[in-house]
Amino acid sequence: MIRVELVKLARRPRSWVSLVLLCGLPVLVAVFVAVTHLAPPPGQGPALLSAVLSSGSLYPAAALAIVLPIFLPVAVAVVAGDSIAGEAGSGTLRYLLARPVGRTRLLAAKLVALVVYTLSAVILVAVTAYLTGIALFGAQPVAATAGGLTTSNIAATSLSGSGLSPADIALRTIGAVAFIAVSMLGVGAIALFLSTITDSALGAALGALAALITSEVLVTLNAASAVNPYLPTRYWLAWIDFFRDPIVWRNIERGFAVQGVYVLVFLAASWAHFATKDITS
Amino acid sequence: MIVTRGLTKRYGPLLVVDQVDLDVREGDRYGFLGPNGSGKTTVVRMLLGLVYATSGDITVLGQPVPKQVGKVLPSIGSLVEGPSAYGHLSGRANLALMDAAGKSGARRTRRSRIAATLDRVGLGGIDNRPVKRYSLGMRQRLGLAAALLRTPKLLILDEPTNGLDPQGIREIRDLLIELNAAGTTVFLSSHQLSEVEQLCTRVGIVDRGRLVRQDDLETLRALTGRSIVRTPDADRARELLDGQIELAQAGRLVIADADTAALNSRLVAHGVRVTGIEAERRSLEDVVLSVTGSGSDRVDVQDGDRP
Incomplete structure (x- = not known):
């Protein structure tokens, strides 16, 4: 069944279009920055972008920062929201279940396909960004780490960081990729849950995005500080800490933990609802 | 099954x-x-x-x-x-x-x-x-x-x-x-x-x-106990079977007689030409209509609802 779901994912033009768009945006940004040599000053614009002029090997991280706020969650929410609701909407769900495909098995296969899509999206963005970065900005060793960080809570003025070797950057980028992938799975789990509730794929995707926007609003709201640590987007940018020297683990760990809880809770809810639901689509 | x-x-x-x-x-x-x-x-x-x-x-x-x-x-x-x-x-x-x-x-x-x-x-x-x-x-x-x-x-x-x-x-x-x-x-x-x-x-x-x-x-689709006769000589058949005919229209007679064979020979013996004769069966439609109401896509005004 997992194979079937992967084949379905791969044979959908939409999957490829979304991946191309995801990879295309950072390339576009890189071209503009490379042509004009005008990176946003530290503290403005996407995280890490100001540092890439000094070395292209930081560009994967910058690229992830570019797609993270909207593009990536939208793509993941659309795929996850489509998983059950899409089958229901096209009427194929009843035939799949009558094949028979067990409901739990179907949900698990959908989840695997979603994980594969999310991972490929994040990794593809990182890889294309790395190639773009090296081609446009060169691969000088990175001198400034903490100093180049724009969304840093630490004073971004000192160039205190020690040099990072290419291997070091690669490792840190892998860490960032893993963190972002898990964050996106949190979004995916919410969308998947909504996807078992509604028969409209669009509704499920938009519902998940609405949840994210709500979270984004509450994160910035002092009055909501009581719930702040539990919001799904609270630690989304914590992966930037991978590029500090030494790595600041506190928020990264919390980020993993929060996303893990979201993924588990929403997957359990999806399963509980889908396994007992009347299929009337 | x-x-x-x-x-x-x-x-x-x-x-x-x-x-x-x-x-x-x-x-x-x-x-x-x-x-x-x-x-x-x-x-x-x-x-x-x-x-x-x-x-x-x-x-x-x-x-x-x-x-x-x-x-x-x-x-x-x-x-x-x-x-x-x-x-x-x-x-x-x-x-x-x-x-x-x-x-x-x-x-x-x-x-x-x-x-x-x-x-x-x-x-x-x-x-x-x-x-x-x-x-x-x-x-x-x-x-x-x-x-x-x-x-x-x-x-x-x-x-x-x-x-x-x-x-x-x-x-x-x-x-x-x-x-x-x-x-x-x-x-x-x-x-x-x-x-x-x-x-x-x-x-x-x-x-x-x-x-x-x-x-x-x-x-x-049980037999109804009636026979259907088609004949160009409907008037003569009518004289012959007076009282048994339940319905007559354009050469088609519905006759209250279940014995189709006997009916046929009787008609022919009296010179009525028969172009078709069969025992009448209930159509499935009759059966269905007799046991069901109208479909639920029809929504009639309830008596009490009428203004």
Whole structure:
């Protein structure tokens, strides 16, 4: 069944279009920055972008920062929201279940396909960004780490960081990729849950995005500080800490933990609802 | 093959299926007949484990459903509320995906099985165009192909001839009769009297969620004890059979006499030319109309509601 779901994912033009768009945006940004040599000053614009002029090997991280706020969650929410609701909407769900495909098995296969899509999206963005970065900005060793960080809570003025070797950057980028992938799975789990509730794929995707926007609003709201640590987007940018020297683990760990809880809770809810639901689509 | 006891489904306050006791026997071509919105599709969905019953028991192929539905579904081919497929893929690709999903036949034989099944439903020469460019009838055939892919013991078909032209309907009917002769039990849900009348051997009539009649088609279409005579000499026949004639119109007489043979010889002996004579049977339509109300897609004003 997992194979079937992967084949379905791969044979959908939409999957490829979304991946191309995801990879295309950072390339576009890189071209503009490379042509004009005008990176946003530290503290403005996407995280890490100001540092890439000094070395292209930081560009994967910058690229992830570019797609993270909207593009990536939208793509993941659309795929996850489509998983059950899409089958229901096209009427194929009843035939799949009558094949028979067990409901739990179907949900698990959908989840695997979603994980594969999310991972490929994040990794593809990182890889294309790395190639773009090296081609446009060169691969000088990175001198400034903490100093180049724009969304840093630490004073971004000192160039205190020690040099990072290419291997070091690669490792840190892998860490960032893993963190972002898990964050996106949190979004995916919410969308998947909504996807078992509604028969409209669009509704499920938009519902998940609405949840994210709500979270984004509450994160910035002092009055909501009581719930702040539990919001799904609270630690989304914590992966930037991978590029500090030494790595600041506190928020990264919390980020993993929060996303893990979201993924588990929403997957359990999806399963509980889908396994007992009347299929009337 | 299918036995239900007191099958009931409620959606909130709405009683959709009410105490249905189905009995479909092996080898039947069972027609599940009822007006739109009478709960036919909900029953079909419950038989397939898609919708869970509020109360009552279902046994399909000797196994309790939905508890053991995974065991029986591989032997069932189904078509529920119209066919559906992934529109951007070809018919073959759709069947391959469906075959690969769930407990399926061997992968080596998939291609040949698909080709044979497509042949069977009259899509043997189909090209690789995506299903979204199929006509309604082609989709219907493709859905039927998906149901037949595993040579099922039991076929559960909901309105299988929707969207087909008369020729296609005939073809599908012949196919179903052929499959039935080869040992497949056919459960066909339909609101089309003629479809059921021409195909089925047993009929269950459902109305507003209740099974109001279930019997062999022959029994339902019992003789009425009248004969129908066609003759160009209607006036002479009238003189002869005075008092027995219940209805006379344009050379067609309805006569209250069950003995067709005796009636015929009597008419002929008195010089009445007979162009046609037959014992009158109740039509399935009469049976259905006598036991059902109007469909639930008709909403009349209740007496108390009138202004």
